[in-house]
Amino acid sequence: MMNLRRLGSIVLKELRQLRRDRLTFAMIVGIPTMQLILFGYAINLDVRGLEAAVLDQANTARSRELVAEIGATQVLDLRYRLSTPQEVDNLLRAGKISAALMLPNDFETRLERGDRPALQIVVDGSDQVVQASARQLASFPLPGRAANDVPGIEVLNLYNPQRLAPVNTVPGLIGVILTMTMVLFTAMALVRERERGNLEMLIATPVSPWELTLGKVLPFVGIGLVQVTVVLLLGKLLFAVPLRGSLAALYSAALVFICASLALGVFISTLARSQFQAMQMAFFTFLPQILLSGFMFPFAGMPKVAQWLAEILPLTHFLRLVRGIMLRGAGLAELWPALASLALFTVVMLGIAVTRVSKRLD
Structure with a gap:
């Protein structure tokens, strides 16, 4: 027979233990709060303010008026005024x-004849959300065009003209997989040493905090590069995902991102007191990175506060690097802001983690 008194004692004991475990209690409240804020406030599928450029080769009163009307829709943020297609x-x-709004020299003639599109929107097809948002403008009414005319606006998808989903998702999955594995592995590294009593042996050695930290990180760098290779091979064999840029540039960007993720994991390991707590804290960092980086939801649709927070997260910058190199054929020199942000995050986070590493058992 079940003894309710003994059962009550066990329940009371667990409640008291949860009360003493502040991290678990914070997770109980923090995770649903963070999810509610992210999904309810930061995640917005109605994209507005896509960074765009204008190439108005006609430069007439009607062309300038049309550009102003399209800008008023707020789908495109026409912040660049260009003079040549090469700049686009x-x-x-x-x-x-x-995206880029391009109006040809014979814009007025096309507008009146209605036999050809009067203007063209060139879209970065490496992001499917951008494609969908630009297609909203394809039905934008042009002055003087009849309903039976050729559509006035032509949307040209660069880098992914077939609109294949794997072309967009597979490069992003490299960053997501590395985020989950690298952060989790290293978050548990130092904690495991403490729980197994291995720190007792390290106390008697002249190992410095920097040596201890880097010694824990370096083995996982190779593991991360192996994971990158696996995803690239499977993406090529199963989904025919292209690699238009340099393979060396891609691995260089991945190496910096792996170091950034490992630095975050080591920092978490200095905060956690058990492997379970390390797993909790690692999971707590996954949600913002996956939801705010632009992997699942459009970055341009987020409010400015969410975008500022996303700029701190390593995955945001790696997605820009991996999609730029793999799909657009860009080089590291063109993507240097994202690479510099990752390097800065690595140095700062690793520096903080090293200062927190202690060779004392307490």
Whole structure:
């Protein structure tokens, strides 16, 4: 027979233990709170303000008026005024714009005849969300065009003209997989040493905090590079995902991102007191990175506060690097802001982690 008194004692004991475990209690409240804020406030599928450029080769009163009307829709943020098609290509490759509005020299003639599209929107097809948002403008009414005319706006998808989903998702999955494995592995590394009593042996050695930290990190760098290779091979064999840029540039970007993820994991390991707590804290960092980086939801649709927070997260910058190199054929010199942000995150996070590493059992 079950003794309710003994059962009550066990329940009371667990409740008291949870009360003493502040991290678990914080997770109980923090995870649903964070999910509610992210999904309810930061995640917005109605994309507005895509960074865009204008190439108005006609430069007439009607062309300028049309550009102003399209800008008023707020789908495109027409922040660049260009003079040559080459400038459009350079900005798209570097990831500085997501779309370009191009009006040809014979814009007025096309507008009146109605036999050809009067203007063209060139879209960065490496992001499917950008494609969908740009297609909204394809039905934008043009002055003087009849309903039976050729559509006035032509949408040209660069880098993924077939709109294949794997072309967009597979490069992003490299970052997601590395985030989950690298952070989790290293978050448990130092904690495991403490729980197994191995720190007792390290106390008697002249190992410095930097040596101890780097010694824990370096083995996982090779593991991360192996994971990158596996995803690239499977993406090529199963989904025919292209690699338009340099393989060396891709591995260099992945190496910096792996170091950034490992630095975050080591920092977490200095905060946690058990492997379970390390897993909890690692999971707590996964959600913001996956939801705010632009992997699942459009970055441009997020409010400014969420975008500022996303700029701190390593996955945000790696997605820009991996999509730029694999799909747009960009080089590291063109994507240097994202690479510099990852390097800065690595140095700062690893520096903080090293200062927290202690060779004392307490």
